[in-house]
Amino acid sequence: MTATSNILPLFVGISLAGAFLTSIVGKKLKWLPDLMGSVTTFILLGLSLIAVRIVATQGVLVYSVGSWKLPIGIALVLDGLTVFMLITVNLMAFFIAIYSINYMERFTSKWKFYTLFLLMVAGMNGVVITGDMFNLFVFLEIASVASYALVAFGTERHELEAAFKYTVMSTVGSLFILLGIVFLYSYTSTLNMADMANILAQKSASNIIIMVSVLFIMGFGLKAALVPFHAWLPDAHPSAPAPISAMLSGILIKSLGVYTLCRVFYNIIGINSSLSLILMVLGTLSMVIGVFLAIGQWDFKRLLAYHSISQIGYVILGIGLGTPLGMIGGLFHLFNHSVFKSLLFLNSGAVEYATGTRDLQKMGGLMTKMPITGTTSLVASMSIAGIPPFNGFWSKLIIIIACVQANRLGYAFWAVLASILTLASFMKVMKYAFFGKLREKWNKVEEVPVYMKLAMVILALICVFGGVLLIYNINEFFLKPASDVLLEGTKYADIIFKGIQ
Amino acid sequence: MIIYLLCLILFCCGLYCILRKRNIIKIILGIIIAEYAVNLFFILVAYRMEGRSPILSSEVEIVNMVDPLPQALVLTAIVIGLATTALLVALAMRIYEKYKTFDITKIKELRG
Secondary structure, three states: OOHHHHHHHHHHHHHHHHHHHHHHHOOOOOOHHHHHHHHHHHHHHHHHHHHHHHHHHHOOEEEEHHHOOOOOOOEEEEOHHHHHHHHHHHHHHHHHHHHHHHHHHHOOOHHHHHHHHHHHHHHHHHHHHEOEHHHHHHHHHHHHHHHHHHHOOOOOHHHHHHHHHHHHHHHHHHHHHHHHHHHHHHHHOOOEHHHHHHHHHHOOOOHHHHHHHHHHHHHHHHHHOOHHHOOOHHHHHHHOOHHHHHHHHHHHHHHHHHHHHHHHHHHHHOOOHHHHHHHHHHHHHHHHHHHHHHHOOOEHHHHHHHHHHHHHHHHHHHHHHOOHHHHHHHHHHHHHHHHHHHHHHHHHHHHHHHHOOOEHHHOOOHHHHOHHHHHHHHHHHHHHHOOOOOHHHHHHHHHHHHHHHOOOHHHHHHHHHHHHHHHHHHHHHHHHHHOOOOOHHHOOOOOOOHHHHHHHHHHHHHHHHHHHHHOHHHHHHOHHHHHHHHHHHHHHHHHHHHHHO | OHHHHHHHHHHHHHHHHHHHOOEHHHHHHHHHHHHHHHHHHHHHHHOOOOOEOOOOOOOOOOOOEOOOHHHHHHHHHHHHHHHHHHHHHHHHHHHHHHHOOOEOOOOOOOOO
């Protein structure tokens, strides 16, 4: 434990402090919640950029909460994968906070929104940074409970129905996760992830591990909305206010579902061929079924929600492949998807803000009236459909090449097919919403306010230049350390214990 | 062994309630039952027959102690469960205000 490792608790602490301050002072001071939201997430973004540098120079950092000796105390761990997720989470949270300044004017009690928003960020940062199994469950629940409340934020008929459905499904998922943790604890008598991995590696394979794997696939799969467990997502994500849809689709399902799946299966239990097959099959199913369900939708946000299921499938497929290239592709697609899906949800929010409708059939020709929303949406659509040179193209290309390299031609075929169908469904969005003839009743529509434009434009720029991350020098700091952590597998434990001394 | 099986049956009761019941309140009760089954199981896993409380003192020799960690963890899990339940009940109240019913077969406007 070194002096620099004191940075670790800040990721949770700052966001919790922001939420607390907003909740006690925000009701009186009307200007404060906006400022708190943006400033807190900006500080978090800065800290995560510093963390990249620290990990590059000093390697893995471990912090023990309350100075209890590890593995007894709770550990916070900063390694390549954690840093990667921290940047993804906090980058999106910052731009979405900026966007909310204008968008949330339509709702009363903005301070409640920002309190829940920051709580959710705290939960996600906690899930990513913790090195303790039960601690992971607690942070996962903090983020989930905040997100249940945020889905119901509008308190209209549909919001309430969606939030109820989401809460019930997600709570069942959490119960499975808790049950899995109980089994793991009773088998290894420790909660520290690294210690757990060590003990599991010493013991021979047993049926308990299979049971735990099944429970975790159900639990985390529910949180990540993989296909047999996806029913809540298309209701919950469109019902939330647009910034929250962007948070949920952009980062919540990834940090609560995909990251935890990777961490548990690669670093603690240890991947084997049957687990990796299950992941790949689930990924491919999500990819194909998600896109087929998406193509017939007329509600802008519902269509985007189905595409989230499909794109998460790509991420899981890439990571499930288990080859170095597949890992890089999967993680890169995770980052890219969080950028362009957040951007698309923000676009749909902007359209709703200006016109008041989400039905694609009622829109048309909005490009002339809302040029910035239209252009950024075009960029994001081309990214998600995988058209060069946007970022989505590179990550999909890497995943498909990795499939071919690993001699899994069937999976590569489905990945290409899903990509073509994605393109078709986004051509529909563009044609009906932004191109074509302007309808009479949209003549008075105006472009959205400045902060919303700012957030969308910057995210669109990240989409355009996202491919840069693959250049050797940058890749070395960002993607490669993350995929290395997964590739090391259960050697993770040794690295953590080296970090403690 | 039989006590673990009873725990499993309790959990299955909760799941059955969540999956099959049409009334929102009964679904919430199902969640509570399933949650308690998991908590109970966690406590039982750490319990020892005739075990003593895990307090360190100089007179008593350290044998046959109950594992205290799961008890602390279950306390946390109960608090989390409380938060979820409170939120669910609040949602149920709001749903009743809007739809005038607790029957989920009549609360089905989201489709597709």
